[in-house]
Amino acid sequence: MNWQRKEVFLTGAGGFIGSQLVEELVRLGATVKAFVRYNSRNDWGLLELLPNDKLNQIEVIMGDLKDADAVRCVTKDVDIIFHLGSLIAIPYSYIHPRETIETNILGTLNVLTAAKEHEVEKLVHTSTSEVYGTARYVPIDENHPLQGQSPYSASKIGADKISESFYRSFDLPVATIRPFNTFGPRQSARAVIPTIIMQALTKEKIFLGSLHPTRDYTYVKDVVEGFIKVAESPESVGEVINIGSNFEISIGDLVNKIFSLIGKNAEIITDSARIRPQDSEVERLWCDNTKAKRLLGWEPKTSLDNGLEKTIEWISEHMNLYKPELYNR
Numbered sequence: 001m002n003w004q005r006k007e008v009f010l011t012g013a014g015g016f017i018g019s020q021l022v023e024e025l026v027r028l029g030a031t032v033k034a035f036v037r038y039n040s041r042n043d044w045g046l047l048e049l050l051p052n053d054k055l056n057q058i059e060v061i062m063g064d065l066k067d068a069d070a071v072r073c074v075t076k077d078v079d080i081i082f083h084l085g086s087l088i089a090i091p092y093s094y095i096h097p098r099e100t101i102e103t104n105i106l107g108t109l110n111v112l113t114a115a116k117e118h119e120v121e122k123l124v125h126t127s128t129s130e131v132y133g134t135a136r137y138v139p140i141d142e143n144h145p146l147q148g149q150s151p152y153s154a155s156k157i158g159a160d161k162i163s164e165s166f167y168r169s170f171d172l173p174v175a176t177i178r179p180f181n182t183f184g185p186r187q188s189a190r191a192v193i194p195t196i197i198m199q200a201l202t203k204e205k206i207f208l209g210s211l212h213p214t215r216d217y218t219y220v221k222d223v224v225e226g227f228i229k230v231a232e233s234p235e236s237v238g239e240v241i242n243i244g245s246n247f248e249i250s251i252g253d254l255v256n257k258i259f260s261l262i263g264k265n266a267e268i269i270t271d272s273a274r275i276r277p278q279d280s281e282v283e284r285l286w287c288d289n290t291k292a293k294r295l296l297g298w299e300p301k302t303s304l305d306n307g308l309e310k311t312i313e314w315i316s317e318h319m320n321l322y323k324p325e326l327y328n329r
Helices: 016-028 045-049 068-074 090-095 097-118 151-170 192-202 220-232 251-262 290-296 304-317
Strands: 007-011 031-037 058-063 080-083 122-126 174-179 181-183 205-208 217-219 240-243 267-270
Touching: 007 016, 016 031, 016 045, 016 220, 031 045, 031 068, 058 068, 068 097, 080 097, 080 220, 090 097, 090 151, 097 122, 097 151, 122 151, 122 220, 151 174, 174 220, 181 220, 181 304, 192 205, 192 251, 192 304, 205 251, 217 220, 217 304, 220 240, 220 290, 240 290, 251 304
Parallel strands: 007 031, 007 080, 031 058, 080 122, 122 174, 174 240, 181 217, 205 267
Antiparallel strands: none
């Protein structure tokens, strides 16, 4: 694909993965329209951390995914859509299930409808490994049952199925990318790796939730490459494709690994506020990335240790962006 001839539209462009995908698309020469949630501060989220030479090449558009007219207007004459915009925090979804469902399901419907109306070449819809819930078998392939173990995961299952329906009903060229846990520079303390790192850098006591669940972590640059390959591949249309490392590690072992890399040994305290309701906890996630290798020629290049080293370095240099004393839901 010649990205220099493509006009690309991204939702969730101000987020952790979105901002890094924007940066890569600019590097590839694409014309990029970045959609971020409107706020009166004119805050573009993590896009503001991009170098000025790249930021100046982006058209930033502020709006709301739930506004169908806004989404339809800004996607006119677009070739490729990357739909990453959603409310992603699981603890937040317990408190605000309606907002989570409206944003993630209706917002996705608005993007799909606009893509259909404008006859886009490709729409890459972003799913999440949370839709699998606790693993019934491992490693988890794309045929694993879907389980709505939180309002967030249920909303993403709904968004995924609506995307599938537009492919089957209207022949819309949709591909669904399903990343497992992504980590790296710019990630907020909503996620466990930055939570561990920022506390380990500043405290003698680390407050965490459950330590026994396992997760499959992939460095953000590798995930971004997965997005690009899904967009470029004709074989990805109508498919759901896992993006993950094919390696699981428990939260407890992850803590010890981060402590070792930082050179610190802190006391770990279980914080009940950070523990999911029993039937909502996803106990085990382990990605089968066979399909991504076969269809896309994709596999992660960055080891967990190397990615953690880069993340620790970045967070230590940007501690002003974090609030170690607060639990970020």
